[in-house]
Amino acid sequence: MNTSRARGVRCRRGLPDSVTSAVAPFGLALALVLGPAALALPAGPSASATPSTSPSDDSSTTASPDADEPAVTLTLTDMTPAVAQLGDTMVLTGTITNTTDADFVDPTLQIRVQQAVPGTAVAMERWFDASTGPRGRTVPGLTGPYPVTVPAGGSAPFSFSIPVDGEIGFPIRYDNWGPRGLEVALSQGGTTVTARTMGVFHPGETGEGETGEAVPEVDLQVGVLLPLTPTAQEWTDALAQGRAVSDLAGERVRDLVEATGPAVSWALDPALLGAPLGLSGGATAGSDPTAAPTDPTTPPTDTPDPAPDTGEDPTDPADPDDPDAPADPADPTDPATLTGDLVAAAGDRDILALPFADADVPALAGTGETGRDLLTAARESANELFAAVGLQVSTTTAWPAAPGVSQDALRLATGAGYSAVVLDGVEDPDDAEGASTSTSASASPSARTDVTSGAASVPALVSDPRLSEAVSGEAPPGATTSSETLASRQYALALSAVLARDVTADRTVLVTADRTAVGAIGTPDGGKAAALGSRVTSLLEAPWVTPTGLDEAFASTPSAGQRTTLPVTGDVTSAAFARGADLVVDGLTETMEIGSALERPEVLDGVDDVLRTALSGAWRLDDSSPAAATDAAEAVLQPYRDAxxxxxxxxxxxxxxxxxxxxxxxxxxxxxxxxxxxxxxxxxxxxxxxxxxxxxxxxxxxxxxxxxxxxxxxxxxxxxxxxxxxxxxxxxxxxxxxxxxxxxxETVGTGIVAAGLGVLLVIGLIRTFRRGRRGSDGNVPAPTPTEETP
Missing domain, CATH: 2.60.40.10 (Immunoglobulins)
Structure with missing residues (x-):
């Protein structure tokens, strides 16, 4: 196994000339005990520091002290390398802050080391409680004056180098490698300030035990699943602006992909591959939905002369041979688009296909048959989008957004066509109420298991809850004297080391990055993608870790008899979500019916996508309403309702x-x-x-x-x-x-006419009858005046 990748950056620093004379006695003593490269005091700042008013790189280190907080504080911000091996030089950096009215000058520095390697996560977390946790043993060779002046009301940088060798205070062998607590103490007068962190030590490739035997390789297979999904705010902005959500989430997603590297698996929302949301489909006759509105206050400009005819169509896409030509927005695989970037970065990594808009499976489970139909449609829409861009993805594995995953949610997922599931691990039921998706803190279960829903059993991967939280950026409880970035990174490494030491055979551990934490990347309160990348890469490059993908994890053998039971129901379907789901069903039906009247019904496809965004789990995780999506769809459909x-x-x-x-x-x-x-x-x-x-x-x-x-x-x-x-x-x-x-x-008129004709007929008949009667009596009627007498 290649362990050299975890050595990190070797930082060996010498003393600045300005402090050489001040620390010569201390350095000489350490040199006699630890060797010539034993100690390097601050290489950057001088011993006399000036007040610092610039903010720290980590927002968690800039809190104003309360009355109960110490007046002088030390906050550790970094440790290199993240995993220390024999021959390395560990460098601790941080910030000393002095809120008193007196200078904090030339304190005495002590390094204390936890003597026993903690065997469980709980035992390891106790170290961070300085009041009740285990005490560290002072390393005699790392004790002496630290030349620095922190003025009243100011701050000064802190840096200290520790050689990693046999004199660090404990031997680093195959039987005692792993995490150990480190404590830095600075004392001056009656003031002592301490800061605790967690170091992780490994003997390296050439490490041997007391009897000279080689260190046995521990193969802890670790898979990391990174959610690439839009946040509720990104959806809201995209809906308000009528833009593709990839435009709003693109920078964040690109940073995440670059920072976390090629070894992680993705859970990808296909909405990031789509075109702009269909918010201009209701164009009326004579309007141009793509035309920008004219500012009535802008005076008209003269019409430019027509360009000379060059024989080229100005509407043709950019020249593909011209690197400076603009990208063709109609080509989703163009490298200038987010889709192109994702396709290029996908490589051979495993990609889990989320349903469109990361449809909220636990919430849909509370809507009955409607939920199954909606999830099925979202899954089918996702499959079409992935096929259109040529990404090879797993379309049969669901990853419901926690919390609230239940047997109802699992039945809904299997009914919609999923045959496997990824679950976010939760605490053991002995420690917390809820589902049993993890074992105790002292065990290292395989991620591969079977999850039960009634009588059915579904293949599943269950993430390790503590390790997932650490990789997502959560620091261990009580780690207040280290920045969250440092504390969470070292916490993740330490947890993985505890798990690796606990295994007797190869195990697979799954880490699921928290959707909310990943979505907050790039915001003022969410940290930077580089911090997440540091946690991920440090973990996957640790000497005891072998990176693995989802497919390999599913192919592994589950622990004998291991079954995971979910709660029957999750009860996370809010009234707003249920109302939104009903509106989505009505809207999808209406767009289909309206489309039957249109010559180009495809203009309504984007409206369907807008409606489906109301089903996103992002709304529940953000504790917000999906009304932004349903209202936007209503506005688009209105012109068709008045067509x-x-x-x-x-x-x-x-x-x-x-x-x-x-x-x-x-x-x-x-x-x-x-x-x-x-x-x-x-x-x-x-x-x-x-x-x-x-x-x-x-x-x-x-x-x-x-x-x-x-x-x-x-x-x-x-x-x-x-x-x-x-x-x-x-x-x-x-x-x-x-x-x-x-x-x-009409009947009366016809009757009157008929009656009139009848009267005339009767009169005619009477006259005819009278003439005939006179002829029979022998009387000749007198001639009329016009007749001639014979």
Whole structure:
């Protein structure tokens, strides 16, 4: 095993000329005991320090002392190398702060070392409580005056070098390597200030035991899973600005990828691979959704002369051979985009495919069948995005966002298509209530296990809770005299060493970086990606650690009989999330129905993505509402809900016949062709309306629609006009008009005419009858005046 990688930076510093005479006696004594390279006192500052008003590099070291705090404090900020091996020189650096009214001058320095290697994490953590924890033994060869002057109300840097050899106060052998507490004490007059940290010591490749045997290799396989997901704030900003969330999270994600190196696995939210959120899909006719708004206060400028014709299309993408040409934003694999950077950095690492927007599995578990449908859709959307950019990912492993993971959440995940799960470890039930996803602090269980949900059993990887918290940046309890950056890094190394010493066979340990802590990287309170990178790389480069990926961890053999039982329910579904989930379901249904009327329904795909962001676990982890997503989607859909306007008769319409028609005018306000159904609904049964054929309207155009009607009875009725998509979505407000049915007028008129004709027919018949009767009596009727007499 290659252990040289963990040696870190060798820092051997000499004495400055300004303090040589002051420390000569002390240095001579140490040289006699420890050798010529035993001690290097501060190489940077002079013995007489001036007040420092600049802030420390670590925000945790700049707190103002309370009344109960010591007036002089020492805060350790760094230790190099992180793992000390035989022959190294360990350098401790920090800051001395003096809040008293007197100078703190030339204190006596002592180095104290914990005598026994702690065998458990709990025993190791006791060291950081200086009042009740174990006391360290003073190393005689590392005791003497420390030349420094810290003025009243000021501060001064601290630096001290410790040679790592047999005289450090304990031997470094195969049987006693590991973490040991280190304490630095500075005393002057009646004032003593101390600072504690944790060193990790290893004999190195050539280390041998007391009898000369080689140090046995301990193979602790450690996998680190890094979440690359947008935060709630990044989602909020992206939604407000209508931009791709990768634009807002890009810098943070790039820093994380660079700092943590190629050995970590990723849990990647595919939303970071997507295009800008679809917040401009509702463009109306004649508008350009991509055009920037014009400032009315800006005076118009002269139109420039047209450019000469060069034979090139100015809309063509940038020249790929020109390194200075702008990237083509339509190409997601372009190295200038975040997607391109992620694809390039992916290499052969294992990547876990999170559902779109890192959908909140525990919260969705509280929404029943709706949750399963939504998670299934989010998983399928993720798979499509990963396939589009060519990333090889694991699509069947879920990593629900803790806390709140339960059997209900596991059933939901398996129902949505997942067949394995990664779980964030929690405390043993003997130590804390909740799920049993870890063993005791004195054991080193394998990460590979099986998690039970009712009668079902699912392959799982369970992270080590303490080690995961340390890598995420959490310092051990009581570590107040070291910066969080130093304390958490050394804590992580020390924990891994305790785990490695505890194993009797190869073990796999999983570290899951906390989503919230990783999301805070780059914020004033979240530290820097470099600090996380230091913790990760120091851990994975430790001599006793072999980095491993998720696939190898899943392929390992679980501990015999090891099973992990989750609580039945997580109870993390808030009322706001449940309401948001219902709105997402309604919105997804509406976009599908509206799309059936559009010539280009794909413009609504981005709206679906906006809706699905409401399901992100980031909202719960940030204790915020997903309303920002649902409200944004509502705003985008509104132009489609008003896509077609209807002009109806403004006055009362009379229908005098049993059949008739009313003309309506439909206007398309969108910038694309629509095909709609017109539905006429009378509120009285006196009227029956025949179906109208689907109507196609060009962008910004109007068309007249003839609606046939059949009178059933006389009366006054209100008629409602709905314009719907073929799948039933409303594309405009309901319009109404009044219609009076007088179908009997036609019948009465026909009767009157018929009666008149009947009367005329009767009169004609009577006259004919009378003429015929006179002829039969022999009387010849008198001739009319026009007739001639024979």
């Amino acid at each position: 077609v306007t209807v002009s109806v008769p403004a006055s009362l319409v009379d229908l005098f016949a049993e059949e008739g028609a009313v003309n309506l005018t439909l206007t398309n306000t969108l910038d694309q062709r629509v095909t709609v159904d017109v539905r006429i609904t009378p509120d009285q049964p006196a009227l029956r309306v025949d179906d109208v054929d689907p109507v196609t309207i060009d962008p910004g155009a109007s068309t007249s629609v003839r609606v046939p009607m059949v009178a059933v009875a006389n009366g006054l009725t209100r008629v409602d006009v709905d314009v719907l998509s073929p799948d039933g979505a409303a594309l405009g407000p309901v319009k109404s008009f009044d219609l009076r049915v007088r179908a009997e007028w």
